[in-house]
Each structure stands twice: as structure tokens, then as C-alpha cells.
Amino acid sequence: MNDVIQLLQSHRSIRKFTDQGIEQSVVEELIKAGQSAATSSFIQACTVIQVAKGERRDRLAELANNQAYVADxxxxxxxxxxxHRHKVACEQHDAEMLSGFTxxxxxxxxxxxxxxxxVVVAAESLGLGICYIGALRNKIDAVADLLELPELVYPVFGLCLGYPAQDPEVKPRLPVSVVLKQEHYNEEGNSExxxxxxxxxxxxxxxxxxxxxxxTWTGQIAGMLQKEARPHMLKFLKEKGFLLR
Ligand SMILES: Cc1cc2nc3c(=O)[nH]c(=O)nc-3n(C[C@H](O)[C@H](O)[C@H](O)COP(=O)(O)O)c2cc1C
Structure with missing residues (x-):
């Protein structure tokens, strides 16, 4: 194994951070690392909104199930x-954008x-800790309003970044034999x-x-899948111009 693989396999989410800030130049380097990812047909369809500590951030934390680390x-x-910027690009060329496709x-x-x-891997390589925040989609309407998102833009998730003030254990993942299959889908050996x-x-x-x-993992999953999964999402996405056809 090399250092990159070691880093990837040492990931764990961090939910407590020290007060040490992150230089804006470092944030911009991380964003450049994010931009370097492969992108379908060169669409570059990601926009990142950085929200400083303060009223707007506190409101986001509240909307995301009051997770303290979102505010902190x-x-x-x-x-x-x-x-959205693709629509603008089409307009620039007097072309009508065919949008709304799944x-x-x-x-x-x-x-x-x-x-x-x-961004996450780059951040972790610098000793930073991260936690993704899918709970931003709990009240996605309010989040979109707060961030003034136009049509054809939706918040996929948030990300907390900072220097770790905790050292949690790595969470064990599924055995490779369950997630890597040869030639065709099969469930051989999975139950054991x-x-x-x-x-x-x-x-x-x-x-x-x-x-x-x-x-246990199966118990946790069975519990989770007894609950509806953010049933407001389809209506919201359609209103934003996604998933229309
Ligand atoms: C898209 C996404 C959304 C997530 N949302 C949340 C969240 O809202 N709150 C939280 O505490 N963790 C969140 N997580 C972190 C997961 O719970 C975590 O990655 C998973 O339990 C595995 O743990 P590990 O990251 O420590 O290995 C999210 C992770 C992903 C990938």
C-alpha cells in the first residue's frame, strides 16, 4: 500500500473541531482539487457555496436537524x-436548452x-477532518431560499471542515467479497x-x-428503511426544473 491508499482507508467522519481556522488560500486549493475530478461531458456542474459562521450558518444548522458541528x-x-450556468451558456448561443432530463x-x-x-481527500491529506451533511435536504426548500438558489440548482449536501478535536475509530466497511463480484451479479456467500x-x-x-x-449493520439498515426517505425531494426537484422527463 502507498500513502494515498493508506489515507483513503483511514477516513472517518469528524464531528468535533478545534478553533483553528483554515486559511482561505487552503480552501481555494481544496476547491481546485475538487475541480480536477472527472466531469461528465465536461459539464462541470458543481457550484460550492461557502457559508461563514454567523446568522446564515446558524440557520443552516437549525435546518439540518440542529447538528451543532454545522454551526461550529x-x-x-x-x-x-x-x-443553471448551462442554460446561460445556451442563451449566449441563442440555443434553447432541453432541460429536465433524469x-x-x-x-x-x-x-x-x-x-x-x-475536496475531502485533499483536505484529509492536510490533516483536516470532514463530515458530509445530507441533513441539509431535510428542509431543502428553506435551504434553497436561504442560499438564493435559482432554477436548475439544488443543494446536494453540505460539508464541515476543520482540524479534528476527536480521534474516532475507523468504521468497518462491508467485506470486499460482498461488494466485488466477478462477471455477473450474484449473492453467493453474501449471507455468511x-x-x-x-x-x-x-x-x-x-x-x-x-x-x-x-x-449490527443489517439491523441498522432494516431500521432505517422502515422510514420514508425525504419524500418532499421529488416535488422540490421538479420545481427546480430537474426530473421532468
Ligand atoms: C452524502 C452524505 C451525507 C451525510 N450526512 C450526514 C449528516 O447529515 N450528519 C452526519 O453526522 N453524518 C453524515 N454523513 C456521514 C455518514 O454518517 C458517515 O460517512 C458514515 O456513517 C460512515 O462513517 P465514516 O464516514 O466515519 O466512515 C453523511 C455522509 C454522506 C456520504
Whole structure:
């Protein structure tokens, strides 16, 4: 293994940060690293909104299920899928943009995820800690209003960044045999592997240094999937001009 792989395999989300700030020049370097990710058909469909500590950030924290680290993180970024500037580009060329395709929603969202993960890896390589914030989509209407997002832009997730004030254990991932299959989809060996994995995850949750729980992976997933998943999303995305066809 080399240092990059070691870094990737040492990732853990950080939810407590020291007061040490991050130079704006470093933030901009991280953004450039994000921009270097591959991008579908060169669409470059990611816009990042940096929100300083203060009233707007506090409101975002409130909208994101009151997660304290959203308000407290030295840097907070909102990653948006942005097809608005593509509309402007079309107008510049007197071309009517055919928008609203599910494929465009998918490619723009994938672009954002690739961009953001590059930012994350670059940040972690500098000793920073991060936590993605999907809870921004809990009240996505209010978040979009607060950030003044136009049509064809939606907030995919937020990202807290800062120097770690905690040192959590790495969370064990599924066995490779469950996620890597040869030639065709199959579930061979999965149930046996998941029994072992559940025990591994349970041992992790019971013994980790913060907020111990008695959970397994399959149990956690079964619990989560009893709840509706942000059912307001489709209406919101359609209103923003996505997922119309
Ligand atoms: C898109 C996305 C959204 C997430 N949203 C939240 C969130 O709102 N709050 C939070 O505390 N963690 C959030 N997480 C972090 C996950 O809970 C975490 O990555 C997962 O439990 C694995 O733990 P690890 O990152 O420490 O390995 C999010 C992660 C991703 C990728």
C-alpha cells in the first residue's frame, strides 16, 4: 500500500473541531482539487457555496436537524448541482436548452459527488477532518431560499471542515467479497459474510470511544428503511426544473 491508499482507508467522519481556522488560500486549493475530478461531458456542474459562521450558518444548522458541528465547523461548504450556468451558456448561443432530463439530474449529481470527494481527500491529506451533511435536504426548500438558489440548482449536501478535536475509530466497511463480484451479479456467500460483518460492526459500535450502541449493520439498515426517505425531494426537484422527463 502507498500513502494515498493508506489515507483513503483511514477516513472517518469528524464531528468535533478545534478553533483553528483554515486559511482561505487552503480552501481555494481544496476547491481546485475538487475541480480536477472527472466531469461528465465536461459539464462541470458543481457550484460550492461557502457559508461563514454567523446568522446564515446558524440557520443552516437549525435546518439540518440542529447538528451543532454545522454551526461550529471552521469552514462549511454547500455543494450544489448546477445546470443553471448551462442554460446561460445556451442563451449566449441563442440555443434553447432541453432541460429536465433524469439523465442530466444524474450526471450533475455525480459530478458534485466526485468534486466533493476530491475536496475531502485533499483536505484529509492536510490533516483536516470532514463530515458530509445530507441533513441539509431535510428542509431543502428553506435551504434553497436561504442560499438564493435559482432554477436548475439544488443543494446536494453540505460539508464541515476543520482540524479534528476527536480521534474516532475507523468504521468497518462491508467485506470486499460482498461488494466485488466477478462477471455477473450474484449473492453467493453474501449471507455468511454478512453474519461475520454484523458481528464485526456490533463489536465496533459497542467498543468505540464515543456514543456506544448495540447495533449490527443489517439491523441498522432494516431500521432505517422502515422510514420514508425525504419524500418532499421529488416535488422540490421538479420545481427546480430537474426530473421532468
Ligand atoms: C452524502 C452524505 C451525507 C451525510 N450526512 C450526514 C449528516 O447529515 N450528519 C452526519 O453526522 N453524518 C453524515 N454523513 C456521514 C455518514 O454518517 C458517515 O460517512 C458514515 O456513517 C460512515 O462513517 P465514516 O464516514 O466515519 O466512515 C453523511 C455522509 C454522506 C456520504
Amino acid at each position: 465547523a471552521p469552514v462549511f461548504l454547500v455543494f450544489c448541482a448546477d445546470m 439523465e442530466q439530474f444524474l450526471t450533475a449529481s455525480v459530478d458534485v459527488a466526485l468534486f466533493a470527494q476530491n 459474510s454478512l453474519v461475520g460483518y454484523d458481528a464485526h460492526v456490533n463489536a465496533y459500535y459497542r467498543s468505540r470511544s464515543e456514543t456506544q450502541k448495540d447495533l
